[in-house]
Amino acid sequence: MLKRPTSTATAGPGPIPTIIPTPTDWEVLGEAGHRTLWVTFAIMLVSSAIFTLLSWNVPTSRRIYHVLTTLTTIIATLSYFAIASGHAASYNCTTVTDSHKHVPDTHHEVCRQVYWARYVDWALTSPLLVLNLSLLAGIDGAHTLMAIVANLITVLSALFAAFGSAGTPQRWGWYAISCISYIFSLWHVGLHGSRTVGAKGNAVSKLFSSLAIFSLVVWTAYPVVWGVVLDHKTNVDTEIIIYAVLDTLIKPFFGLWLLVSHRALAETNIDLGGWWSHGFASEGRIRIGDEE
Incomplete structure (x- = not known):
């Protein structure tokens, strides 16, 4: 008697590998960064008040x-x-x-906070700092203007790079433009300033050299930190803290150093003519009581 062949169990199709999409990674400030922002705001506010008081008794x-x-x-x-x-x-x-082993690659977004107000700040304040150094050294108007424009290009190029796509040649191209412009700004202030400041005496030369070297160190830290941030190698809180320290050094500390030294050195005074004190309408008049 022939036996019917028994059916053998066959393995069914296995589960299809699935992947849960990675959610968007949001890189935002935390408690430490938020607290640092308010502390730095208070430092800048108090510094503004102090600098205003220091100017009251100055002609x-x-x-x-x-x-x-x-x-x-x-x-x-x-x-x-x-x-x-x-x-x-x-x-x-x-x-x-x-990248995955058995399924196609997937994609997710990394979104990082970019504070564009910081770049507006730098675009307005960096030229003022350059102008302070140029006036102190007695640099001519042509080189002062070139230094200010180069400094402005530095900041704007940094802004364009900050909003560029990570890892793209365009982004690093803007970064390179920013660094080159920064070097030009240093060249106009440092090289020409060292040549012209000698006419103001040894004391002013030492002051300019000290302030210029201090500014060079602090300003150079900005593109270094910015390049690290550009490559997403630090979090937002660390970025905020570092920039807050640098801003405090180059603005309140630099400003106090300059104003206190200026008060003690008569050679740092600048003759801007009657326009600065009285306007163009008073040009040609005889003004009694004008200081020498």
């Missing part, structure tokens, strides 16, 4: 450094208030590829 004709320094910290105060209060920020989102 208008000698107040140019006070005006430029006070404007620098006032602009920084507004910038930090805007950032700390949750405004003046945007997101730069970059698509990241996730």
